[in-house]
Amino acid sequence: MKSIGIIALNTYREIIRDRILYGILVFAILLIGLSMALGQLSFAEQARITASFGMTGIQIGAAIVSIFLGSTLVTKEIEKKTIMTLLVRPVSRTQFLLGKSLGLIFVQVTVMGILMSVLLGIFKFMGVLIEPQAFVAIYGIFLESLVLLGVTLFFSIFATSMMVVAFALGVFLIGHWIDSLNYFVKKGQSEWIKEATQFILKATPNLERFNWRNLMIYSDPISSKMLIQASLYAMVWFVFLVALAGFIFRRRDFV
Amino acid sequence: MAILTVEDLYKSYRKGFIPRQQTVLNGVNFTLQPGTITGFLGANGAGKTTTMKCVLGLAQFHQGKVSFFEGQPLNQEVKNRIGFLPERPYFYEYLTGEEFLKFYGQLSLKMTRFDLQQRITNLLELVGLTEARHRRLRAYSKGMLQKIGFAQALVHRPDLVILDEPVSGLDPDGRMAIAELIKQVASEGAAVFFSSHLMHDTEKLCQNLIILRSGKVMYEGAMDLFLEKMGISIEIIYFENNQKKSLREDNIDSAQRKIKILMGQGASILEVRQNRKSLEEAFVQTALRGSAA
Incomplete structure (x- = not known):
């Protein structure tokens, strides 16, 4: 456990000291800022438009952190051979993966905390009432980023950084369109294509299960059952992907 | 043992x-x-x-x-x-020399914080990097990186x-x-x-x-x-065309033949000495040409 914490702390320090993170933060803050400008376009729905675009800004920021920073989490260690000096210490390969993931989760919490503060600041500036649904929506984005991190980590065990980004973006898009894709598959003619697509859809996490932005926008009530189910769904995917990554990683030669 | x-x-x-x-x-x-x-x-x-x-x-x-x-x-x-230093190491360049050793020390040791700090101070002194301890590794030269890498391999004794x-x-x-x-x-x-x-x-x-x-x-x-x-090898040092030269032969017979040739060419033999082969010569013979030692 101690080594997981030490590696996590080092990973956190690595990313926090990297300029790329600040680029992502500035980009996400600009997106959130844009929500305020877009809100001005509507007279009646100003608060809703600002909330919707602001949350999208946070979601994109969180997804970029998981996919782009996550893609280099393990691959950089392998390419730069720093992994060799780590794994000859009393650190198992699974502990290494868990430490790296935990470090990125800390970064994700920090980034989302900053972005949420910016959005809440905008809400306050605009005189919008901050309801608990806003925090639930943010929690949903966090769960989505956790699943995306699992996906990125899994691919980074055997693919290059570029390929990892491509695969994870694919999962991100399919994961959000899963319901629409299911609809189109059912309408399809070819049985073979139907079965193949159904398999891909089943093997992809449904990221729309974490999309609670509408609850915030329309002030809908929150069901605790929905929260628990979504949290379990995210945890099961994350643990499954990290365990699978660990299983493959244990057999890998570092040449 | x-x-x-x-x-x-x-x-x-x-x-x-x-x-x-x-x-x-x-x-x-x-x-x-x-x-x-x-x-x-x-x-x-x-x-x-x-x-x-x-x-x-x-x-x-x-x-x-x-x-x-x-x-x-x-x-x-x-x-x-076990301590290990890989070939051409690329370390965490965002860490300072001291943070780098602390990171590896914490991973390996069950030392108190004070003991680890002492060990790091001693090691930095040993490898001559005390002055650079608060500098990030990206600013280190290749030699400094090799030294800090070596210290990393030793931090846990x-x-x-x-x-x-x-x-x-x-x-x-x-x-x-x-x-x-x-x-x-x-x-x-x-x-x-x-x-x-x-x-x-x-x-x-x-x-x-x-x-x-x-x-x-x-x-x-x-x-x-x-x-x-x-x-062994036999080194022949001779003087020819106003220049001091030397050559090596693998055995006495070939050395004698060479001396005769040199003398026939008018060279003056200054010294003949028996040398043990250098590791380089012996290595080439064993590892590259395949003769068993």
């Missing part, structure tokens, strides 16, 4: 677009004793780095046995007693230190500093096992030698014994 015993190690990789099995290690055997410095020599592709990686668990071997400290397999406790090409790419000053550090570590009782292509440095530093050729150990034993076994 054997610090490391490698028995009958076999390893092959699948390489190429159409994967083909390529055998890298072909039954490697050797043993390391405490307090010794052992040079691990071999031509490029002989299997030195692969052997080290198999020993350290970074690559899986197909057959054979690796045991540490009187028969223990590689486990967390054993890893706590290991009993076995494995170094892959520790002096490659360093200037003479840097090479000398690393050589001194290696001697010091061995004098404290640790076994040092390092690979190198620099024969002169290896000859000066090592008591023992392991020579690898095509994944097989060609020689394992004392350096002196190896050089004696490889025979």
Whole structure:
């Protein structure tokens, strides 16, 4: 456990000291800022438009952190051979993966905390009432980023950084369109294509299960059952992907 | 007490677009004793780095046995007693020298915070990087990186230190500093096992030698014994065309023939002396041409 914490702390320090993170933060803050400008376009729905675009800004920021920073989490260690000096210490390969993931989760919490503060600041500036649904929506984005991190980590065990980004973006898009894709598959003619697509859809996490932005926008009530189910769904995917990554990683030669 | 015993190690990789099995290690055997410095020599592709990686668990071997400290397999406790510096290390450049050593120290040790801080201070002094302790590694020169890498391998006071090409790419000053550090570590009782292509440095530093050729150990034993076994060379120093020159012959008969030829050409023989072969000559004969020692 101690080594997981030490590696996590080092990973956190690595990313926090990297300029790329600040680029992502500035980009996400600009997106959130844009929500305020877009809100001005509507007279009646100003608060809703600002909330919707602001949350999208946070979601994109969180997804970029998981996919782009996550893609280099393990691959950089392998390419730069720093992994060799780590794994000859009393650190198992699974502990290494868990430490790296935990470090990125800390970064994700920090980034989302900053972005949420910016959005809440905008809400306050605009005189919008901050309801608990806003925090639930943010929690949903966090769960989505956790699943995306699992996906990125899994691919980074055997693919290059570029390929990892491509695969994870694919999962991100399919994961959000899963319901629409299911609809189109059912309408399809070819049985073979139907079965193949159904398999891909089943093997992809449904990221729309974490999309609670509408609850915030329309002030809908929150069901605790929905929260628990979504949290379990995210945890099961994350643990499954990290365990699978660990299983493959244990057999890998570092040449 | 054997610090490391490698028995009958076999390893092959699948390489190429159409994967083909390529055998890298072909039954490697050797043993390391405490307090010794052992040079691990071999031509490029002989299997030195692969052997080290198999020993350290970074690559899986197909057959054979690796045991540490009187028969223990590689486990967390054993890893706590091993230090490793890979070839051409790229370290965490966002860390300062001190943070870097602390990170590795915390991973390996059950030391108190105070003891670790003391150890780091001593090591930084030993490798001559006290001044640069608060500088980030991205600002370090190649020699400084090699030194901090070496300190990283020693931070937890290991009993076995494995170094892959520790002096490659360093200037003479840097090479000398690393050589001194290696001697010091061995004098404290640790076994040092390092690979190198620099024969002169290896000859000066090592008591023992392991020579690898095509994944097989060609020689394992004392350096002196190896050089004696490889025979002598006869150096002829002569004066010809107003110039002092020298040449080497492998045996007395050929040396006598050469002397006759030189004298026939009007050269003056200044000195004929019997030399032991240099490690470089002996290595070329063993590892590259394949004559058994």
